[in-house]
Amino acid sequence: MKKIERTAALRAAITAVRREGGQVGLVPTMGFLHDGHVRLIRQAADECDFVVVSVFVNPLQFGPTEDYETYPRDIEGDMMKAAAAGADVVFCPDVQDMYPDGPPLTSVRVAGISEPLCGAGRPGHFDGVATVVTKLFGLCEPDRAYFGMKDAQQLALVSRLARDLSFRVQVVPCATVREPDGLALSSRNKYLSEQERKTAPAIYAALLEAAELVVHGERDPRIVSIELRQRFAREQCLDIEYAEVRDAGTIAALDHLSGDVLLAVAARVGRTRLIDNVVLHIDGEKVEMEAGEIQGEP
Ligand code: AMP
Numbered sequence: 001m002k003k004i005e006r007t008a009a010l011r012a013a014i015t016a017v018r019r020e021g022g023q024v025g026l027v028p029t030m031g032f033l034h035d036g037h038v039r040l041i042r043q044a045a046d047e048c049d050f051v052v053v054s055v056f057v058n059p060l061q062f063g064p065t066e067d068y069e070t071y072p073r074d075i076e077g078d079m080m081k082a083a084a085a086g087a088d089v090v091f092c093p094d095v096q097d098m099y100p101d102g103p104p105l106t107s108v109r110v111a112g113i114s115e116p117l118c119g120a121g122r123p124g125h126f127d128g129v130a131t132v133v134t135k136l137f138g139l140c141e142p143d144r145a146y147f148g149m150k151d152a153q154q155l156a157l158v159s160r161l162a163r164d165l166s167f168r169v170q171v172v173p174c175a176t177v178r179e180p181d182g183l184a185l186s187s188r189n190k191y192l193s194e195q196e197r198k199t200a201p202a203i204y205a206a207l208l209e210a211a212e213l214v215v216h217g218e219r220d221p222r223i224v225s226i227e228l229r230q231r232f233a234r235e236q237c238l239d240i241e242y243a244e245v246r247d248a249g250t251i252a253a254l255d256h257l258s259g260d261v262l263l264a265v266a267a268r269v270g271r272t273r274l275i276d277n278v279v280l281h282i283d284g285e286k287v288e289m290e291a292g293e294i295q296g297e298p
Helices: 007-019 035-047 075-085 125-140 149-164 187-191 194-199 202-215 221-233
Strands: 002-004 024-029 050-055 089-091 144-148 170-174 238-247 259-269 272-283 286-290
Touching (some): 007 024, 007 089, 149 272, 221 238, 221 259
């Protein structure tokens, strides 16, 4: 596996693969890789001839008071995990190489999808995500790009961006990987104290309880979101930012639950902001739940 730090070298490597007719898979990450990322890389390696894992902590998607400077970084560990999972390249440019003229004058905004939920609490965040993903699509010209369902709003945004801007990439959603107690893996879990780590699985437990209501026939989104919030009101040390029920594809608010429905939560556990969700596929009385996979289980 190769480490590539320069955009020009990445383009050259991709051109060589394309010349041979190889299919390129892209897994965009901010590094500090865990088993959630590894699952994306493995799937990409199964489905593509050449897998690029980008490791780039993108300053554009962090607000001024957020953790850009302190975001955990471990490029040596990332290289080992990416290689073991089947990556061909880890692309880890520095900010100067990605944005040689300073902050870009061009910004990509996916109107509507970027505004609610995490977009409300983190103004500008999704414009930063959309802009860097557009750049990565331009650099890698991937046949497939792999995104985790853990970041459901990001997945919806990237899927729409790819369609709107006519990228020929197929955006592939991958299941959320969870700890045995249900906590979704996240690079930010590293920030949790021992006590906070014990509290954090309450987020997933609340999502499952609310999803059960829907499985048992509830179709009023207000009732489901009220239940979700009430469940959190019982948890000390858990400060809810949002707990909402939305259309999973458009992130639009709903009057009635049907189709692909997202139950999404953002909460602060101590000073750490965590997000999680489950997706329900509702077809009349039938409800299928996508809640992810427990780490290590088949
Ligand atoms: P990040 O490094 O946090 O920007 O995440 C990079 C990619 O990994 C995104 O597509 C995330 O949705 C995905 N990801 C992060 N955590 C998980 C997880 N627990 N399970 C599956 N995918 C994940």
